[in-house]
Amino acid sequence: MSCEPFEILMMKHMDGDITDIEYKKLKKHIDECSTCKNEFDTFENICYELKEPLIDPPLAFETEVMKKLENLNLYNKKLKEKRILAAYFISSMLFSILAICIAVIYKEHVYNFMIYINIPLGFASNIYGLLERIAVFFDIASTFIFYLNSIFVDMLYLLIGLVSIIFMSKIYESAQVAKVRKNSKKTV
Numbered sequence: 001m002s003c004e005p006f007e008i009l010m011m012k013h014m015d016g017d018i019t020d021i022e023y024k025k026l027k028k029h030i031d032e033c034s035t036c037k038n039e040f041d042t043f044e045n046i047c048y049e050l051k052e053p054l055i056d057p058p059l060a061f062e063t064e065v066m067k068k069l070e071n072l073n074l075y076n077k078k079l080k081e082k083r084i085l086a087a088y089f090i091s092s093m094l095f096s097i098l099a100i101c102i103a104v105i106y107k108e109h110v111y112n113f114m115i116y117i118n119i120p121l122g123f124a125s126n127i128y129g130l131l132e133r134i135a136v137f138f139d140i141a142s143t144f145i146f147y148l149n150s151i152f153v154d155m156l157y158l159l160i161g162l163v164s165i166i167f168m169s170k171i172y173e174s175a176q177v178a179k180v181r182k183n184s185k186k187t188v
C-alpha cells in the first residue's frame with residue numbers, strides 16, 4: 001500500500017483540518033505501517049513543543065512581556081531624545097566656535113561693520129578688544145599645541161632609541177650565549 005495519501009493526511013492533521021473519517025483512516029494505517037508511525041510521532045512531538053507554550057500563555061507572563069516591551073519603548077524614546085539633545089548641543093557649540101573663529105579672523109571687518117550700522121563706539125571697541133584678546137589666546141593655544149607636539153616627537157625619538165638599544169643588547173646577549181655554548185661543547 002502506498003504511503004503517499006497518508007502523508008497528505010498527516011499534513012492535514014498538522015494543519016488541524018482533518019475530518020474524523022480521514023483521521024480514523026490515518027490511525028489505522030499508522031498502526032500497520034512503522035515508517036508512517038515514526039513520521040507521525042516526530043511530527044506530533046514537534047507540534048507539541050511548538051504549540052504548547054503558545055496555546056495558553058499564563059496571564060502574568062503576557063502582562064510581564066507587555067510591560068517589558070513598554071519599558072523598552074520608553075527607554076528607546078528617552079535615548080532618542082537624549083541623542084537629539086546631545087547632537088543639538090554639539091552642533092550649536094561647533095557653530096558658536098566657528099562663528100567666533102571667523103569673527104576673530106575678520107575682526108577689522110566686524111568692527112567696521114559695527115561702526116557702519118551705528119553701534120555705539122564704546123561698545124564696538126569693547127567687542128573689538130575682546131576679539132583681539134581671543135586672537136591672542138588662540139595664538140598662545142596654537143604655540144602650546146606646537147610645543148606639546150615637539151615634546152611628543154622628542155619622546156618618540158627617545159623611545160625608539162631605547163627600544164633599539166634593548167633590541168641590540170638582546171641580540172648581543174644571545175650571540176654571547178651561543179659562543180659560550182660552543183666553547184663548552186669544545187671543552188666537553
Ligand SMILES: [Zn+2]
Nearest residue numbers: 003033035036
Ligand atoms: Zn505508511
